[in-house]
Amino acid sequence: MIAKIIYGETCTGTLNYVLGKEGMQVLGYGNTFSQSISPKFFGSVLYFQGQRNATKNRYAHISLNLPHGEHLDDKTFYKVSKEYMENMGFGHQPYVVVRHTDTKHEHVHIITTTVKEDGKVLGIFNSHRRSMATRQHLEKKYGLTPAPTTRRKEQIQIHRLPELKVGTDATQGTRYYLQDVLNSINQKYKVRSFEELARLVRPYHIEVKTAKTESGRIGLKYGLDNQKGYRTSFINGSEVHRNLSGPKLQKVFDIHSNSKLLPMHRKRLLKQIETTYDLFQTIHPYELEEVLKDYQDIDIKLDKNENVIEGYTVYDKSMYVFRSRELSQKTRMQNRLDIFGNGNEPTRIDTESKQFKLEVQKLIKEAFTTSYLKFPKQTGLLSEHIMTKNFGDIGPVLIASKKYSFLERYIPKSQQKEFRTALLAAFPMIRKKLFEIETKKEKTALQNKFDLIGKVLKNKIFDVGTENGSVRLLFQSLGVKYHDNNLFFTNSNRHTVPVELGKLSFPENMENYVSSGFVHQNHLMLEALSEKSSENSTKLTAIAMFLPMIFPKLYKRMNSEHKKLYESLALSAYLKNAERTHAPFEKSPKDYIAFFNAKGFYFTRGEKGFKIKSIYTGNESSHALSKRTSLYLSSIPNLNAVLNEQRPVIKNLLEEGRNDLKNLWAGHLLEKGLYDNVTYMLTAENVRPNLHREVIQHHMDNGLQQCLVQVSQRQSSFKRNRALRKGVYAIGNWIGGSSYKEEELFNGFKDEFTDFTKFKGNGKGLSF
Template identity: 80%
Template structure:
């Protein structure tokens, strides 16, 4: 099911459209004193209530669409509409539900207002996220086909042209199609003119006419070539949709055409297309689309007129659309007959060209790097790996390389042997250059780490020193080691920076294994704390929250002032990540709070707005929410009482000893779908996820339950099987009960998690009480 929401300043045009279609059916009214009122009377009620506030987006037009072939009876569709409006916060507003039958897919229109009876407005913050979560909940409850989660890339539905009609209602069947195509085109591309818009919609049988009046105001009309040359009468753009009128489209076109990025995109495309021409000796015109896509990842479509190729159009990743002659006359097919004018000659690479030699070098360089990254026992630095490779070592990587396959497919058959020989002959040169380049990078990286260590020690971010060797904890967390007055990478002795620390003892315990990914995050975090990071550099990710779990001995020595700064930065990065993860489950502002509460985060009021804190950080540490999010949460009735209701949930997590980062990490892995690792943590280590029950249930159904069962079957001893099954039983307990089959399967397995949860809080789950 697809849900669309449009907010507007008036409702008359919307109601005329919704109620003006042939065969419309009013399924019911929401929050009116009777179901027997007329649509005209309802329109008056809606209009007068909406006029009680001067806000621009005072009316809402919602459309719920089923996929082709899916059917719901009127009663069920109205019930779904009621639940959707309730979850979206419109449950107490007057609204009308109208069913349309003018398209092949069943759908209803809902019209309401965000203005309440007292003249105040409903908060519509995060309405898209709330709509997505509500839609997914209804899809699951009523067994509806889920809507795609990514923007569609397929062609627009040309086959869904309205049926041929004659008479006064002929235009009624075309408006929806016109609006669907035109809106989609304008969302998909950054159109710069009406002429460009006309070209883009021409394949969908739409004609665009414009007219400029004396004052320079542009009006636009749309016509539809319906069937067999029959054309509907032209419809004013404002009648199709208010955003498709001439003046409003012109404003959008002006913004796109005056963008400072437009010349940059043009220059880039010219270089990419020029490079393609330099590589090939001949290109068959019909192969250009495939060649450009494979070689430069450029979407090109040939412009044809009765099978005669007139040129081509580039649909750029920047969402701009360029015709070849608009980019440059030099790249037009008519002006490059040396490449395109060879009749039916097949597409062939020029093996004598400079560009071909460059592509051979790139292919070898990519294979060398890939062989290092895919090495099962990767050790040492990339430069060390390169120095020990022979051509035969990278042949398997070449055979799987897309770049190699592309070049080989267009090299003439008579020159394929020469192509392979050129790879072999060029290997030594490329290896030497890449070795030199990587060596230079590695030296700079090591020096950067040395400088960062000096800054960290100077600022006393950690209470470490040479006594008892605690400074080694800092070295290890940055991926370096100290030996014989030299600082070098942990996995290599090739490069070194002199550091005269004398004989440095080792601390009692060092970390056994340090992930390179966490080393990078720790490096970035320390750069931020020592103010060495740049705005253009890499950004801190949610993994920054777990640095004290990965480097516990080091972060225990963090000075309080820097610890608070670290925790603020880590909270900020994690909250942004969690908001994206919560989007499919968040149906209201209360859900926003509940999802974070289940993870161990809670919200408090501050001078600058709402702040979020956690059970994993100090009481002084917090992250101030954005103004928009603060307004969103402030829309909760009796927000103060809602914030008080957080405390029992947070207290329960602390009392259950689930205020460790390991519990948050377990939930983080579940959200990422790393179910095998989670199954081990749940069972062998008895680390249970801090995650809302609804999210846990989703992942259990999505494969987590199966991972636990598989892990159980792999164990050889009865004791190990019991441990694994206890983990699955604990997850079932988190969800608030289990089915009969689950109880039988895990009958007799108990652990401390279920025992003390049962004794202390028999009816408590992971989320908030509501």
């Protein structure tokens, strides 16, 4: 199902179109005193309520569109529409649901106002994101076909194409179609001119006409002509939508054309395309699209006129659209006949070119790096790995790479042997060069760690010293070790930095392996704490929240002043990640709060806006939400009641002892789709993930339940087998499901799994 929302300043034209369509059917009204009112009377009610506020977004025009071949009866479609409006916050507004039958797919139009009876405006923040979550919720509930979730990677869905008619009045049939396509084009691309806009909308049978008025303003008109019997008169752009008029679009085009980033994107593309030309001896014109996509990840489309290729258009990841001649005369196919020839030559790589030799070098370098990183626990540094591997060791990794497959595909069969010979011949030289580069990087990295340790100790971020070897905790958290007045990497003795600390007695657990990802995040965090700033906060990820779980002894020694800053930075990093993971489920600002509450986070409101706190940090630690997010939460009608509803949720988590970071970590792994890891934590460690039930149910349906069953079947121990199967039921009971057949079999485990009373009283005090 596809849902579309368009906000506008007027509703007359929309009402005339929706209610005046031939064969239209009113399925029902929302929040009117009767279902027997006339469309004209409803229009008056809607108009007068919308005029109680001067906002430009007074009215909303929504359409819900089913894919071709999918059917809902009138009663069900109205029910879906009603639930959509309730979830989107329009549940108390007057609205009408109208069904149209003028297209091959079934769809309804919903018209409402954002102005409430008291003249205030509904909070429509994040409405398109909420619409996506609401749509996905309804698709799952009613068994509807899911719509694409990534706009730019999918082709624009032309789901409003009118029926083939002759002489149809444009005012009755095309405005919404024009809005739909033109808005989609302008969201997908950074259009820079009316000429470019005309090219982009041509495949959708839309014609664009421009004319300059005496005052210098640009007039714009749109029309439809599919050359198969459907043609309309031209409509002024301002009549289609106020933002689609000539002057409005010209301002947008000027912004895109004058962007300082535009020359950078053009220069990058030019270099990428020229690099491609340098690699190939010949390219068949019809294979250029595939070559550029596989080699440079560039999307192009050939420009053809009666099957004659005139050039190509680049649809860049920057959202800009470039013609080949716009980049450079050198990139035009007509000017590179040495490569494109007469159009009949097969595509072949030039194995004698300088670019081919560079690709061979990159291929070997990537194989070294990949073969090193594929091990979950690296023994030694990359430089050591490089010098201990021969071609036979990295050969399988090299051959399995996409780059190798790409090169091999376009090398003539007669030169395949020379290709492998070139790889073997280049291997010793590339290995030596890469070894030298990595050695230099590693020495610099170790020196940086030494300098950071000095800053941390100077600023007294942690209460550590040389007595009893407690400074080892700081060393370990940065991936280094100390021995005989020298600092080394934890997993290698190759590089050293002199450190005069004397003879220290360190226990063996200093050598324990810690994931490089956690070490890197800890390094960034300690840099930020040393400078007492948040400059590195943009580089921090959700992992920063779990550093006290990975380095518990060290973070217990953190001084209170720095601890408050750490917790604020960690909350900020986790907030950004959580907002992204919640987006597919967040139907309203109430959901925003509910999903965070289930994870152990809660919100407080002050004079300057909202702050987020957690049960994993101190009560004084918080992070201020952005102004937009604060406004989003403020749009909740019964906000005080919703904030008060946080109390029992948070209190329950504390009473059950779930303020341990392991519970949050289990939920984080679930959201990453690492079901095997969660299965182990759930069954072997008795950890209960802190996640909302709706999210848990989603992951159960997407493979968690199956993973639990599969793991239980692989275990030979009856006791282990039984415990794992209990885990399946335990989660099912937890999320309130009733479809799990093991319920009666494992009632005893149910009590054991859900009895957290032994943890009561261990929670931290909270202040709302």
